[in-house]
Amino acid sequence: MRSYRRGISRPIGCEGIGLHSGAAVSIRFIPAETGSGIVFHRTDIGVTIPARYDHVVDTQLSTTLGIGEHRIGLVEHVMAALAGLGVDDVRVEVSGPELPILDGSAAEFAFLLACAGIIESDVPRSVIHVLRPVQVFEGNVMAELHPISVSEPGFPMALTIDFADAAIGRQHLALTMDAEKFSRELAPARTFTLATEIKALRAAGLAQGGSLANAIVVENGNVVNPEGLRWPDEFVRHKMLDVVGDLALACAPIRGRFIGERTGHRMNNRLLRALFADANNYRIITPAPVLAAVA
Template sequence: MTLGRRRRLASSIGCKGIGLHSGRNISLTLHPGTSGAGIVFYRSDLDISIPARFDYVLETRLCTGLALADNPEARVGTVEHVMAALAAAGVDDAIVELDGPEVPILDGSADPFLFLIDCAGITEHLGSRRTIEVLKPVRVEDRHGAWAELTPTEELALDAELTIDFGETAIGRQSFALRVSSDTFRSELANARTFTLAEEISRLRAAGLARGGSLDNAIVVDGTMIVNPGGLRRPDEFVRHKLLDVVGDLALAGAPIAGRFTGHRSGHAINNQLLRKLMADRSAWRYAGGHALTDARPVRQIPVRQISDRQPVAA
């Protein structure tokens, strides 16, 4: 985990895609951010900014969604994949502009977002990076036996290990572990796609979800079969995608986490509960590296003109 100067995008870049749950066509643009502001989602259709932080998570069913507590309609869903890509690329400050209620799903992985970040480039700017160092074990679990924990490590790095266990033969029980870095994320996790069960699709759509889902942006499992004509990108693509989600969910801490994440059947809800429990216990963590930022300012004071004055979007 590299400390040093804070990093942001060198230019703005964007794309268009469908929202997995809303089914809406949505434009996304990544902009350079203000030093110390972190990652901020900006709903251009509502003229509202939402900080990408764990305490703004109000939705964990099938995705991680952010919202303002005093205005729940001001929300952004499915933030985990773009957050994972920004974290893996080492971007500290960025504005993610959207003209709709969720991040486009694209191909269901983080690869397209990494491509956008690579095209935009990354540059250092004012302020020093700091890391959240885990000092003692923190654990959460649910009544179904799923759990996750963070424990200290000797190095300022994020080690992650996850096990999933599905009754469907095509998925079954899978485990994967790695030290998360820009290189390992790109090579081991980034292209792993989200997935669903064929038997759940009708129920989800009846509930107003998965309206934009297709074989182009999700793996569909039907018992022992993978419905997608191209099959899997990796035999254990399922657990790799779940670990990709972990990286994105943990990125909502507001700074890189140095510690060991271990999870069993954990999902967005448990990942967020783990962050909330960690950050609520001031004896469980400390900031390592960095110092007061010379041009930091509260997130809510980011002016809209910072977005409109940026370079033209490269689609």
């Protein structure tokens, strides 16, 4: 199925805080040349890092891109919004070492992109067609890609999570992701943390900007946030949002089926590295441009 590369029609941005630094940080989406891909640029130090899986240098708490000693952290929610809405070419400027957390979901990034106006070029979009199953696992954590027909619409995904805390427990979600499903079913799902982990993070100088305004906090079987959850299964929805963002670092839509069990940023990145490690696992399909009709 032919589709075309998309960008945005005008710059747009907002201010927020960094989850770990607690410092104010601004983000701006800038229209970029068709074919240039998604590129992050730190305006404070003048460093540019392409949004690519092999630039991932840390997956401890979020997905962090790096070149040399320079870092841009928490890229996954922005990448999810871009992939979810099908934006291929944009420059993302950020004023510090991590992207703003906003409300802990991808909804506000998706809102900004929609406000900027998403425009389609006349350049066909390449896709990565999965040709044979690829699996990574560690103990009971697993992530897989399976072949599907290249003409099958959307990105079929299935994910199971399992947490000891009864407020989360075992949750399963399966859906075929497209722009409409992303906006409605995944984008507003917020990140979450266990109250017991917050103390350790703070002691380590992390999560200084974390609050109930930008994460669901779970403690002893209860959701601490007074407003409650956006869905009963908001947790697995957020983890699927993270998968969408992490797999977007493949640099083109994946024509394959994703299946994950307890997977997180590290395994999502390992899955892409495993996919691209063997040229027999995939093929890049680049449709020929449509030639203008000759009168």
